[in-house]
Amino acid sequence: MAQKLTLKKIAQELKVSISTVSKALRDSHEISVETRTKIQEYAKQYNFKPNNIALSLKNQKTKKIGVIIPEIVHHFFATVISGVERVANEKGYQVIICLSGESFDKEVVNMDMLANGSIDGFVMSLSKETMERQDFHHLREVTNQGMPIVMFDRVADDIACDKIIIDDVEAANKATDFLLRKNRRNLGLISTPDYVNVGRLRTQGFKEALMKRGYEIDESAILKVEDIENCGDKIKDFLMTGNYDGLLAVNELFAVTASKALQGMGRKVPDDVAIVAFTDGMLSKYASPTLTTIGQKGEEMGGLAAAKLIQKLESDHQEDETYETVIVKTSLIERESTP
Amino acid sequence: MAQKLTLKKIAQELKVSISTVSKALRDSHEISVETRTKIQEYAKQYNFKPNNIALSLKNQKTKKIGVIIPEIVHHFFATVISGVERVANEKGYQVIICLSGESFDKEVVNMDMLANGSIDGFVMSLSKETMERQDFHHLREVTNQGMPIVMFDRVADDIACDKIIIDDVEAANKATDFLLRKNRRNLGLISTPDYVNVGRLRTQGFKEALMKRGYEIDESAILKVEDIENCGDKIKDFLMTGNYDGLLAVNELFAVTASKALQGMGRKVPDDVAIVAFTDGMLSKYASPTLTTIGQKGEEMGGLAAAKLIQKLESDHQEDETYETVIVKTSLIERESTP
DNA sequence: TTGTACGCGTTATCAG
DNA sequence: CTGATAACGCGTACAA
Numbered sequence: 001m002a003q004k005l006t007l008k009k010i011a012q013e014l015k016v017s018i019s020t021v022s023k024a025l026r027d028s029h030e031i032s033v034e035t036r037t038k039i040q041e042y043a044k045q046y047n048f049k050p051n052n053i054a055l056s057l058k059n060q061k062t063k064k065i066g067v068i069i070p071e072i073v074h075h076f077f078a079t080v081i082s083g084v085e086r087v088a089n090e091k092g093y094q095v096i097i098c099l100s101g102e103s104f105d106k107e108v109v110n111m112d113m114l115a116n117g118s119i120d121g122f123v124m125s126l127s128k129e130t131m132e133r134q135d136f137h138h139l140r141e142v143t144n145q146g147m148p149i150v151m152f153d154r155v156a157d158d159i160a161c162d163k164i165i166i167d168d169v170e171a172a173n174k175a176t177d178f179l180l181r182k183n184r185r186n187l188g189l190i191s192t193p194d195y196v197n198v199g200r201l202r203t204q205g206f207k208e209a210l211m212k213r214g215y216e217i218d219e220s221a222i223l224k225v226e227d228i229e230n231c232g233d234k235i236k237d238f239l240m241t242g243n244y245d246g247l248l249a250v251n252e253l254f255a256v257t258a259s260k261a262l263q264g265m266g267r268k269v270p271d272d273v274a275i276v277a278f279t280d281g282m283l284s285k286y287a288s289p290t291l292t293t294i295g296q297k298g299e300e301m302g303g304l305a306a307a308k309l310i311q312k313l314e315s316d317h318q319e320d321e322t323y324e325t326v327i328v329k330t331s332l333i334e335r336e337s338t339p
Numbered sequence: 340m341a342q343k344l345t346l347k348k349i350a351q352e353l354k355v356s357i358s359t360v361s362k363a364l365r366d367s368h369e370i371s372v373e374t375r376t377k378i379q380e381y382a383k384q385y386n387f388k389p390n391n392i393a394l395s396l397k398n399q400k401t402k403k404i405g406v407i408i409p410e411i412v413h414h415f416f417a418t419v420i421s422g423v424e425r426v427a428n429e430k431g432y433q434v435i436i437c438l439s440g441e442s443f444d445k446e447v448v449n450m451d452m453l454a455n456g457s458i459d460g461f462v463m464s465l466s467k468e469t470m471e472r473q474d475f476h477h478l479r480e481v482t483n484q485g486m487p488i489v490m491f492d493r494v495a496d497d498i499a500c501d502k503i504i505i506d507d508v509e510a511a512n513k514a515t516d517f518l519l520r521k522n523r524r525n526l527g528l529i530s531t532p533d534y535v536n537v538g539r540l541r542t543q544g545f546k547e548a549l550m551k552r553g554y555e556i557d558e559s560a561i562l563k564v565e566d567i568e569n570c571g572d573k574i575k576d577f578l579m580t581g582n583y584d585g586l587l588a589v590n591e592l593f594a595v596t597a598s599k600a601l602q603g604m605g606r607k608v609p610d611d612v613a614i615v616a617f618t619d620g621m622l623s624k625y626a627s628p629t630l631t632t633i634g635q636k637g638e639e640m641g642g643l644a645a646a647k648l649i650q651k652l653e654s655d656h657q658e659d660e661t662y663e664t665v666i667v668k669t670s671l672i673e674r675e676s677t678p
Numbered sequence: 679t680t681g682t683a684c685g686c687g688t689t690a691t692c693a694g
Numbered sequence: 695c696t697g698a699t700a701a702c703g704c705g706t707a708c709a710a
Contacts, residue, residue: 003484003485004456004484004485006702006703006704007703007704007705008703008704016680016681017680017681017682018681018703018704018705019680019681019682019683019704019705019706020679020680020681022703022704022705022706023680023705023706026705030679030680031679031680032679032680035679035680047480049451049454049455050455050703050704050705051455051456051702051703051704052452052455052456052457053392053395053396053401053456053457053702053703053704054396054456054686054702054703054704054705055703055704055705056392056686057392057393057396057685057686057687057688057702057703057704058685058686058703058704058705059686059704059705060686062392064435064457071421072411072417072420072421072424073414073417073418073421075412075414075621078411078412078417079412081411081436082410082411082412082438085411085436085437085438089437089445089449094435094437094452094453094457095435095436095437096403096433096434096435096436097420097424097434097435097436098424098428098433098434099421099424106428110428112388113391113433114433115388116388116389116390116391117343117390117391117392117393117687118391118392118403118433141386145342145343146342146343253625256625257625260625260627263627281621282414282620282621282622283621283622283625286592286595286596286599286622286626287625287626287627288599288602288626288627345686345687345688346687346688346689347687355696355697356696356697356698357687357688357697357698358689358690358696358697358698358699359695359696359697361687361688361689361690362689362696365689369695369696370695370696371695371696374695374696389687389688389689390686390687390688392686392687392688393686393687393688393689393702394687394688394689395702396686396687396688396701396702396703396704397687397688397689397690397701397702398688398689398702399702456703
């Protein structure tokens with residue numbers, strides 16, 4: 001139950017001054033070898049470690065980065081965190097995670113809390129509510145204080161900060177084209193409402209691919225699902241009314257739900273209907289049939305975001321007012337849901 | 340780009356002393372209403388928030404709890420974090436997350452870093468390597484300093500701290516019994532090596548259920564899978580050699596892998612082989628057929644762990660040397676993989 | 679070679 | 695009613 005050791009206690013114990021201890025522990029040549037080793041040994045024996053809080057206060061940096069994401073139970077976000085954490089740890093940083101739960105208010109509160117000295121910078125992805133409201137005052141407040149933000153996936157275009165995204169339009173384009181090349185002509189899209197920018201962009205890419213080949217856009221072939229909870233019925237209805245031979249889904253949950261619904265209706269995947277999904281997670285790998293997906297490279301995005309942020313933090317101070325948007329290449333991972 | 344506001348700056352600006360500002364902002368009656376409102380308005384206008392680091396240093400508490408888990412991409416751990424986060428935020432705490440990546444060394448390093456003032460207490464689940472080595476000196480070091488730990492799921496029996504677990508033996512027992520009641524007699528178990536305590540305990544429960552009914556234990560009907568990466572072949576071999584009509588798997592990944600392997604071999608689930616899995620995650624809900632599972636209640640465990648830890652932190656100081664082990668009730672969630 | 683003093687931002691205590 | 699001072703733990707410029 002020995003309370004935490006401090007410089008002061010070591011100093012008292014060894015009858016020297018605090019600064020002598022401090023210097024000795026940092027191996028300063030100002031201190032005689034004798035006292036130096038004496039102090040170092042004592043510190044080692046009792047396992048002294050300097051107090052992070054004190055260091056943070058003194059150095060005006062915490063060596064922590066704050067991550068704010070909507071949900072952690074989404075595999076994509078979990079992989080991002082994993083990447084952030086890996087890179088951060090490599091560079092001596094720690095990661096504080098806060099969840100917005102897709103709520104604007106919680107996002108604001110959490111950012112405020114973290115911004116008051118707890119961290120040096122943010123890596124974040126916006127909540128749905130924030131996207132919907134287009135209210136970014138909390139982000140501005142933070143950047144105005146000179147605290148850097150790196151956004152990923154769900155970004156706000158008009159906030160001055162670094163961004164890590166995938167080219168959703170291009171990826172959806174590629175995926176749609178892939179289906180067309182497999183001679184599927186009656187394509188359906190299962191997407192989210194337009195205020196979710198990834199949904200909007202992927203929808204755009206889907207349309208562009210069709211137009212490029214001179215196909216008509218049938219808006220009824222595009223389903224926009226609001227909440228993930230009970231998307232089952234909506235998707236089933238959608239599949240009943242259209243006679244699709246190819247489907248693009250903006251996430252694997254929609255895709256596997258659709259796949260099961262189709263099989264329940266007696267249709268074969270991929271023979272009758274081919275399916276491509278965004279988000280290469282657990283479900284895609286283990287669904288029956290396994291799903292062809294657009295890999296989103298969450299780990300990589302997280303790693304890039306962390307690297308970018310730390311670079312900004314350690315580049316000698318502000319005035320580096322240039323912001324970059326990194327576009328992570330996606331790749332199509334072919335599995336059983338396409339022929 | 341207005342740098343972060345401090346008491347000192349407000350004091351200078353308003354030509355009063357720092358302590359006057361401090362008191363005014365805490366609505367002290369020592370300060371005249373006039374100056375009080377003046378200061379408060381100024382603070383509000385420029386959005387002053389006290390610096391957390393300074394508060395932490397002063398109060399000797401950070402209002403942060405550290406969570407160390409093996410991996411965040413495992414759905415179970417993600418749900419636990421979700422629970423920790425929810426309860427922590429409700430009580431004004433924040434959550435710092437570190438991943439051990441199943442590595443002993445990383446677990447030690449991360450704990451050391453966090454223990455030096457960054458947090459007030461730990462919620463954690465041990466890495467596989469730590470379980471294997473049975474080396475818990477880093478945990479002892481922390482508890483010796485008077486910092487509380489709450490462990491969950493993968494716990495070390497001989498560390499004095501609160502624990503949140505499920506009764507793995509009982510749960511496996513129940514699941515096995517469930518299969519037996521469905522008239523399955525030739526049961527197989529897909530587990531992990533014994534040093535993973537959940538694997539060991541679930542194996543024990545499996546055996547007990549069989550013995551209770553007077554069945555022989557056939558050790559060859561128990562597969563112990565080391566790593567999750569390429570478990571496919573091992574599981575397939577296992578299923579080929581034994582002619583099982585019922586399977587218990589210690590996680591949903593093993594279960595869905597087995598399910599797919601069986602279907603690939605032309606056997607029907609659940610008609611030919613019934614399957615029950617631990618860990619009720621995404622895969623169980625979306626696999627084909629959907630899996631009957633033992634729900635592990637990660638969210639609940641996380642919530643309980645956080646509540647317990649915070650209670651300990653806020654109960655007036657140490658000497659509350661009683662530790663509790665909470666056993667969270669599991670429930671069997673019947674889905675399509677059992678008749 | 680060692681020690682003193684100061685500052686990081688805050689609050690609490692005590693003096694004016 | 696207001697302000698100066700000390701303290702939390704550390705590092706460092708400067709003094710002895």
